[in-house]
Amino acid sequence: MSSPRSRVTTLARHEYRAAVRSRALVSLIAILAIVTFVSIYIAAIAYRSALADYEVYVAAAQAGGVQIIAPSPLRLLSLLRGAIEYIEIVGAIIAITLGYLTVSRERANRTLPLLRSRPVTSGELATGSALGALGIISTLVLVTGIVALLCLGLIGNSWATPYEVFKVGLVGIASVLYMFVFYSLGALITARTRVAANGLLIALGIWLLVALILPQIGDTLDADNQIPGGLFSALAVDKAQETEILTHFGTYEFVRTGIEELSFAKHYERFAFAMSDVQDKYQGFTLAQLAREKWHDIVWMFVYAVALGYGLWRGFRRQPALPQGEKS
Amino acid sequence: MEEPAVEMQGVSHRYGSAPVLREIDLTIEHGEIFRFLGHNGAGKTTAINILTTLLVPSAGNARVCGHDVIADRSKVTERIGYLPSDVRLYDHMTASENLEFFAKLSGVSDPRRAAAETLDYLDSSELGPRRMSTFSTGMRQRIGIAQAIVHQPSVLFLDEPTSGLDPSGVRQLRETIFRLNRELGMTVFMNTHLLSEVARVCTTIGVLNHGELIYKDSMAATNERFPNEASLEDIYERMEGHPS
C-alpha cells in the first residue's frame, strides 16, 4: 500500500507536470520572462554608463591626489525594481491562473471522482496540489533571480556580493509567498464558484483591487504627487519645511497609509524595495536594521499567506467529489 | 414532382486525413421518419452537420427540399429545424425568451405567438416563463424540440434526442415525433442509440458503418427481410456483422 508521503509527492508531481503543459500558463510565464529581462536590461545599460563615469571620476581623483573619494552613489540591486514590479503584477496573474487551473482541470476532466475513489484523503489532495504549485512558483522565482543576477554582472558590469545575493534570496522568498497567496486565492475562489471561469474573473477582480487600485489610490493621494514635479517644489519649500507642513496632515496621512496597508501587494513591494536598495533611505542598512524597519510588512505577508493557505486547505477538503449543479 | 426531403449524392467528409463519411448516396422522401443507426464515430453527426449547413462536405452534393446545402444555404435553413445532442440553450433566459429569439432568427412574423403556440402544442406552456437554468434534462429537451419546430420547418433533424432522458422522457419524445410527423407533416431525420424505444415510430432506417452507408430500407421491408430477429438491435447487429 502506498504511504501518505508517496501519494502527496505523486499529486504534487502531477500538479507540476500539468501546469508545465498548460499553454496558457507557459505563455504568461514567457511574457513575464521577456518583460523582466527587458526591464533589467534597460536598467543595467544605464547603470553601466553611470559606473563608467564613476570610475573615470575615481581615476581622475586618484591621479589628482585627492584623499577622500566620494563613495559610489550607485545601488546595484535597485536595478531589480522593474523585475519586482513585474512579479507584483504579472507574477500574481500567473499564480491566480495556476490556482484556477488546479481546480478547473479536475472539474472539466471530471477526474475528481476518480481521484477520490482512490485511497487518497482530501487533505493529501490539498497538500499535494499546493506543494506542486509551490514547486512551480519557486522554480519561476529562482530562475528569474539567477537570470537577474547574471544580467547585473554581464550587462551592468557589476557582480553582486554574497550579502547582496542573500538579500536577493530574501526577496525571492517574499516573491514565493506573494505568489502563493494569489495561487490560493485563485484556487479557493474557483473551487467555490459553480462556473470555473467566473472564479477566475472574481480572483482577477480582487487582484486588480489589491495589486493596482489600492496602491494607486494611496500613491495619487500623496500630497507631493498632486502636481507634476511635486507640490512642495512648486511651493519652493525645503525638506524641513515639508516635514513641518506634513505634521498638520496626521489624519490624512493615516488614512492614506491605511489604504495602502490594506493592499497585500504594497507590503510585498515595500519589503522587496527595502531589500533591493530601491529606496535611498535603506542604503547601507544591516539585515537586522532592515528587519526592524520592515517587520510589520513581513508579519502581514505571513498572516496573508497562512490565512489563505489554510482557507485553501479547508476549501479543497470540502470540495465535493461529484460535479455540482447538474439537475436531473 | 416534389423534390425529396433529403438527398445526398457521393457525399464524403474527412477531418484532416481521417475519413468520416465515404461517398454517401441517400434519398429520403417527405413524410418519412428516418433513423440513422451506427456505432460511435460512424459519421452520423457529421452527416447531420452537413445537412444542416454547418459543415461543408469534402466532396459530393447534399440537398434539402431540393436546395443545395452550400449554394442555397438560406433556403435550406428556412426549411429545417435542428436539435443537436448536447445543446444547453441560454440558461439565463426563460424558455419563452429562448423560443422567441430563435423564432426571430428564422424570420417568424409573430415570434411571441409562435413561441406560445409551440409550447402549447408540446403541452409545456407552464415552462414558458421559467428560466432554463431551473430545468431538468427532460424539460430542456422539450424546449430544445420546441426551438427546432417553432418556425414550422419541413424537415426536422434530431441528433441523439434521447440522450440523458429517462424511460418516460423517451416515451414522451417518441409520441412527440409521431405527432409532428402525422399532424404537421414534418419529415424527421434522427440519430439515436436507443434502438427499440424510438424504433416504433420510424418508417425508414439507414445503417452507417465506418462512414459507409451499408443499408437503407423501409421498416416494413426490413422486418420482412429479417423475420427471425426479435428486435431492431438484433437486426442492427446482424447487419454490422454481415453488411449486405
Add this chain to the structure above:
Amino acid sequence: MTRAIAAQLVLSLRRQRTFLALLVTLLVMTALAGVIGWISHRTIIKVYDQAVTLLATTGTPAPPNPFDTKPTLALLSNMVIYIPLIGALMALVLGHLSMADDQSSGIGRLIFSRQVTRRSYVTGKMLGALTVLTVIMAASLLVSVASLLIVNGTVLSASDFGRLVLFYVISLLYLTAFALIGMVTVLLTRRRSMGLLLALGVWLVLTFAIPQFTSGLRPTASLNPITDPVSTSQTFFDVTAKARPLSVSEQYKEASTRVLEIGSPESALATSWRVLPIGCLVLVMAALTALLVSRHDYSRSSVNE
C-alpha cells in the same frame, strides 16, 4: 436578424448581471476618481495655506497658489488610469461573454442552422457590445459632470463639457478595441478559459509590456496619471521609441490628458494623430473578428470550461 442578435446579447448581459456589474464598477470608479480629485483639491489648498504661513515666518514671499494652475477637468485625472486598467479589463470580459456562450453551449449551431448569415451575426454581436459600452460611458459621463458640479460648485463651461464628451468618445473607442480583442480570443481558442487568459495576456502586453519597451515606463509608473518623463537616451530606445506612436495605451493616456487639459499642451492635430492608432486597432480587430466568425467551425461544440 442583426437586431435580433444584438438585442439577444444585450438581454443576456443584463440577465447575467454582467451589464449591471460593469455599470456599477465603472460608475464607482468614476465617483472614486471624483472623490480622489476632490481630496487632492483640498490637500493642495491646505498645503498651500500651511506653506504660506510657514514661509511668512521666514520672511519669504508667498509663491503663487499651485491650485490656480490646475485645470477644471483635472479633478477626473484618475479616469485616465482607470479606463485602461479597469475599463479595458471589463471590456475584455464583455467581448468574451458575448461570443463564449454561443460557443460553449453549442448554441452557435442552432443559430447557423437558421437563415442567419455570418455577417449579420458578427455585426449583431458588435452592435450589442457597442450599445452596452455606450450606455456605460454615457452613465459615467453623467457621474463625472455631477462630481465636477459638486466639487467645483459651478456649472461646466461649454468648452469643458465638449472636452469631457470628447474624452468619453476616445475612451469608448479604446474600450471597443478591447471588447473586440475579447471576442477574437474566444474565436481563437477551443476552451473558454483559455480565451479569457489569452485576452488577459494581450491586455498585459498592451498596458504594461509595450510602454516598458517604447518608453522605459516601469509598470507602476504607468499607474500614475502624472508621470515624470523617463530618460530614454539609450540606444535601445532609438529603435523601440519609433514604435511609440503604435503603443495604444500610451497614446490613449497622452491623448486623454491633452483633451482634459492636464497634460502639456499640444496642437489639436497632434492629439488627433494619437487617436488614430486606437481607431486602427478597432478596425483591425473588427475585421479579424468578422474573418474568424466567417471561418469558425460552429458544427463542433466546445468543452464548457
